[in-house]
Amino acid sequence: xxxxxxxxxxxxxxxxxxxxxxxxxxxxxxxxxxxxxxxxxxxxxxxxxxxxxxxxxxxxxxxxxxxxxxxxxxxxxxxxxxxxxxxxxxxxxxxxxxxxxxxxxxxxxxxxxxxxxxxxxxxxxxxxxxxxxxxxxxxxxxxxxxxxxxxxxxxxxxxxxxxxxxxxxxxxxxxxxxxxxxxxxxxxxxxxxxxxxxxxxxxxxxxxxxxxxx
Numbered sequence: 001x002x003x004x005x006x007x008x009x010x011x012x013x014x015x016x017x018x019x020x021x022x023x024x025x026x027x028x029x030x031x032x033x034x035x036x037x038x039x040x041x042x043x044x045x046x047x048x049x050x051x052x053x054x055x056x057x058x059x060x061x062x063x064x065x066x067x068x069x070x071x072x073x074x075x076x077x078x079x080x081x082x083x084x085x086x087x088x089x090x091x092x093x094x095x096x097x098x099x100x101x102x103x104x105x106x107x108x109x110x111x112x113x114x115x116x117x118x119x120x121x122x123x124x125x126x127x128x129x130x131x132x133x134x135x136x137x138x139x140x141x142x143x144x145x146x147x148x149x150x151x152x153x154x155x156x157x158x159x160x161x162x163x164x165x166x167x168x169x170x171x172x173x174x175x176x177x178x179x180x181x182x183x184x185x186x187x188x189x190x191x192x193x194x195x196x197x198x199x200x201x202x203x204x205x206x207x208x209x210x211x212x213x214x
Contacts, residue, residue, distance in 0.1 A: 006123045009052035010036040013062050040064030053123050059086035060179040067100050074101025081122040091136040092156040104128035161188050166205040
């Protein structure tokens, strides 16, 4: 952080959200917005060229899931703090993002002051978890609720897609349901088949039934 300024890269597929975030952060003397994009596939190159301290990352992107982008950043740039900024409060998504290496999880309806403080906190090495999801996570731990069974190492997102496959949904229908691009869903489906060792959707659905997922 040269001159004490926190370098921020914004990744969100909505241009208006990106513009709003840039305007908000640029009004603060200790922030410097070094780049922005709406596509996960562009993040790696942008991180290399702009060297941000913090990446504000939407969990849902049109080409690559935010979780996968976070996982890659954590592996290739462990010094960069990732803050997931999303509208989703699903506890399984929260857990998946944290396991992928996110240092913060913030819900988009957070007040501007809180978001700024969250960015400052993660830049200092602290962790930030939105109150809307912290309570759910704590209750999950307190209740001793077992982890969802995930055959063959499927991620939470892939389990969700497998359930929709089992209900006969097409890739296009699944994409609309989970807020991913059709191409991303197709990639996930192929990966699910590989992990499960099946050849088609019918075999995947049968195995899902045997695993108690549907």
